[in-house]
Amino acid sequence: MELDQWKEIWQADTPATHTDHQILRALLDKKSGSPVARMKRNLNAELWLIIISYGAAILFYFFAFDGRMIEISWFMLMIGAFFIVYYIRKRKLLREMEDLSSHVKSNLEKQVQSLETYIRIYLVGGTALIPISMLFFGWLMYTKSRYISPGNIFFPSEQNPLWKVIAVWVMLTVIITVVMYFINKWYVRKLYGRHAEKLRAVLDEMKGDDQ
Amino acid sequence: MIHKVCHVYCHNPGDRDDLFQEIVIQLWKAWPGFRGESRFSTWMYRIALNTAISGLRRNRHQTVYLEPSLFTDSLKDESDTTEKEEKLATLYAAIRRLSELERAMIMLYLEDKTYEEMEEILGVNQNSLRVKMNRAKEKLRRLTKPS
Numbered sequence: 456m457e458l459d460q461w462k463e464i465w466q467a468d469t470p471a472t473h474t475d476h477q478i479l480r481a482l483l484d485k486k487s488g489s490p491v492a493r494m495k496r497n498l499n500a501e502l503w504l505i506i507i508s509y510g511a512a513i514l515f516y517f518f519a520f521d522g523r524m525i526e527i528s529w530f531m532l533m534i535g536a537f538f539i540v541y542y543i544r545k546r547k548l549l550r551e552m553e554d555l556s557s558h559v560k561s562n563l564e565k566q567v568q569s570l571e572t573y574i575r576i577y578l579v580g581g582t583a584l585i586p587i588s589m590l591f592f593g594w595l596m597y598t599k600s601r602y603i604s605p606g607n608i609f610f611p612s613e614q615n616p617l618w619k620v621i622a623v624w625v626m627l628t629v630i631i632t633v634v635m636y637f638i639n640k641w642y643v644r645k646l647y648g649r650h651a652e653k654l655r656a657v658l659d660e661m662k663g664d665d666q
Numbered sequence: 667m668i669h670k671v672c673h674v675y676c677h678n679p680g681d682r683d684d685l686f687q688e689i690v691i692q693l694w695k696a697w698p699g700f701r702g703e704s705r706f707s708t709w710m711y712r713i714a715l716n717t718a719i720s721g722l723r724r725n726r727h728q729t730v731y732l733e734p735s736l737f738t739d740s741l742k743d744e745s746d747t748t749e750k751e752e753k754l755a756t757l758y759a760a761i762r763r764l765s766e767l768e769r770a771m772i773m774l775y776l777e778d779k780t781y782e783e784m785e786e787i788l789g790v791n792q793n794s795l796r797v798k799m800n801r802a803k804e805k806l807r808r809l810t811k812p813s
Contacts, residue, residue, distance in 0.1 A: 458806065458807065462775075468750075482690045487688060487691050488684055488688060489692070489717070490721065555692050555720070556700070556716075557712065558787060558789030559712065559789055560789030562712075654719075657765075657766050660766075660767050663794075
């Protein structure tokens with residue numbers, strides 16, 4: 456059968472479309488299952504998790520131990536402020552990705568670029584938090600060790616000179632950061648990486664014969 | 667048109683229903699931004715194809731009928747026995763074996779769109795489109811040839 460005959464068969468097929476308002480309403484009431492809508496939901500869940508957990512921890516360290524651990528509250532407040540910046544940046548990217556009215560090629564370019572930036576922010580943000588936290592808690596333990604009974608390698612004491620404690624913290628920080636980097640990389644790839652690769656492949660195909 | 671996009675991009679009824687819903691949602695959300703700079707059908711094709719191509723479809727290993735299709739009579743069951751529907755099912759099956767871009771191009775070709783309109787929808791220049799289209803048509807010919 457020739458392609459023109461297939462065309463006739465295709466054009467002869469005119470699905471009957473019902474414009475029942477109730478059906479339309481029901482469709483529009485359902486949650487969108489698009490990747491962007493899911494990412495938005497994940498980001499909002501992340502925001503609530505941070506607000507609740509950080510909020511509780513900030514309040515706790517503000518008042519507990521007679522305020523001797525108030526530095527933890529300030530540190531968490533600072534991390535929380537960074538998270539707000541991270542949230543706004545990600546939210547902006549998702550808003551850009553939501554517009555599907557441009558032609559397919561430029562939409563794909565936008566999707567791939569935004570998704571890759573999104574993944575980079577996720578990876579950098581998630582990994583950078585580890586050394587920053589380790590550094591802070593190392594410093595905290597050093598300055599507050601008089602409140603916590605020392606006796607192990609994590610605290611400077613007569614048996615553990617400062618250089619030894621610092622070396623342990625640095626080693627630990629490097630190991631945990633590297634491990635977390637790979638865990639984050641695996642997780643973000645699992646969430647969005649394959650999708651980005653698929654979009655990149657379609658885009659490459661579109662650009663294939665460009666003159 | 668939306669039904670046809672769903673059929674071209676999804677094999678099973680569950681995925682088709684999901685994609686149909688998604689396209690309707692995206693059209694609804696995008697409607698306030700439609701300025702009439704392009705034809706309505708071009709705008710609609712863009713949104714439908716962008717949703718289909720950039721959407722993440724689940725790979726269902728079994729056919730799940732979420733609900734009987736409420737929107738169409740002729741596309742609801744590929745096992746309908748009339749000859750015309752069998753041919754249509756063969757055509758859809760062949761198109762689904764093409765790449766995502768080729769599916770979009772072949773669909774626009776079958777809809778009798780000009781290269782100019784295709785360029786407006788896909789954003790690929792006409793010279794490049796002609797080359798790709800020849801390849802896609804050749805593939806479709808091979809795939810629809812009775813063995």
